[in-house]
Each structure stands twice: as structure tokens, then as C-alpha cells.
Amino acid sequence: MNFIDTHSHLFLEEFAEDLPLVMQRAKAAGVSRIYMPNIDCSTIKPLLDTVAQYPDYCFPMIGLHPTSVNSDFREELKVMKELLDQSHPFVAIGEVGMDLYWDRTFINEQFEAFETQIQWSAQYRLPLVIHSRDSFEEVYQVIKRNEHKNLKGIFHSFTGTVEEAERLLQFDGFYLGINGVVTFKKSTLPEVLKNVPLERIVLETDSPYLTPAPNRGKRNESANVKDTLMKLAAIYQCSPENVADVTTMNALKIFS
Structure with a gap:
């Protein structure tokens, strides 16, 4: 049984000491591909170095994370x-979007950065991987304004309501990224996902963050995407193999 981790930051310093073992565990668990979103200019080199070490297994994105948007964002x-604009290895524009959870100081800059990177997605025909925290309506309206550009991609780390899921899935080319949050005891996602077709879901970890049960509290890694897969099999009352097959097909559609 093989499946894909569509969102993992294994290039960060949290994995500097044991990355080969992390990759071995991912492969042993059944992870067939790992897609890696960028954060800012400081992470481009470690991201590309990691991808070079694991060709045809790890795939890079390029983008400016909204929490990294500040006064010099245009330089980034x-x-x-x-x-x-050069010959490049990037398979998506990500991780981009809006984050108003920590600070609203640079909200206008976040809007501009998001719009700019949406233009890249359209220009280079690359999918978007969208971060949205405490900013659902803002992100929704930006995508709605740009709907005519035939965008596609992933709403990363979806944790919203049934209504929010329905609104996002009106964008035909987009899927919901589901990670370890769905395994948390107080998560409302299991009930929400009963209203979401499996055909519109992809698996992710967001490593090293959001570790699923039963390892919550520890550093997350790509092998743990299997715990999320098993939870989804229980929610959808189908076999783990079916979840693996459908979510893999969904991911490959996005990153074709």
C-alpha cells in the first residue's frame, strides 16, 4: 500500500541529525512521494539540497509563507x-496565503504577496498550496476574484466547518489537505469530512508539526501520514487501501 505526503518540511533543522532515517521510515511506511513547500528565501537552499539528495522522491515548491511576509517581502x-524564470525544479507555488492568527500588522502586504503568487500560478501553470489561518474569508475572496484563471491546488491543513468545506470545493481544481489534526480527540474534522467526498482530499503531515495520535507531542515526520490515512479509513468506512489509492490519484492530478 503506497500513499503520498503532499506537505512536509523535512528540510528544516529539526531533521538535520537524522534525515536519512526519517526518509527510511517514510519509505517503509508506504510513502511513495513527499512534496515540500518552501517558507522564505532562507529555506530555498536547504529545500533544494534535500530534494537533490532524494531525487524522484522529494519534490520542491517555491513560495513565501504568509507569516514570513514583512516590510521587505517584495525583495523575497x-x-x-x-x-x-530560469529552468527550475518547482512543482507548485507554495506555501502561500494568509495568516492573521499571530499578527495583523502586515495584512496589506500579505494580500499583495498572495495575489502576486497567484499570478505566478497562472503564468507558470503550477498548482497553489494555500495556507489559511484565521483568514478563511480573506483567502476565499482572493481565490474567488481569481477564479477565472483556472487555478488548481490544495487548501492546506483544512480544519474548517461543513459550510467552509462546501465553499472551498466550489473551486473545481482544489482539494482539501488533511493531516494529523483529524486524529486529535477534540477535532471536529471527522464529522465535517462525512460531508466531503474522499475524491477531494489529499494526505499531508506538515512535518515537523501537527503530529497525529498516537504520537502527538513528538516531532512529526512523513511516515506518520499513515496514521492520518487509517483515521480516514475509519471515517469513510472503507479500506486503508482505498484511501491510499484515491488520495494518491488526487495528489497526482494536482502535481501532474
């Missing part, structure tokens, strides 16, 4: 745009 975007 300029560096990334120059890379996109």
Missing part, C-alpha cells in the same frame, strides 16, 4: 520570481 518575491 523578486528572488523567487528570478528562480521561476
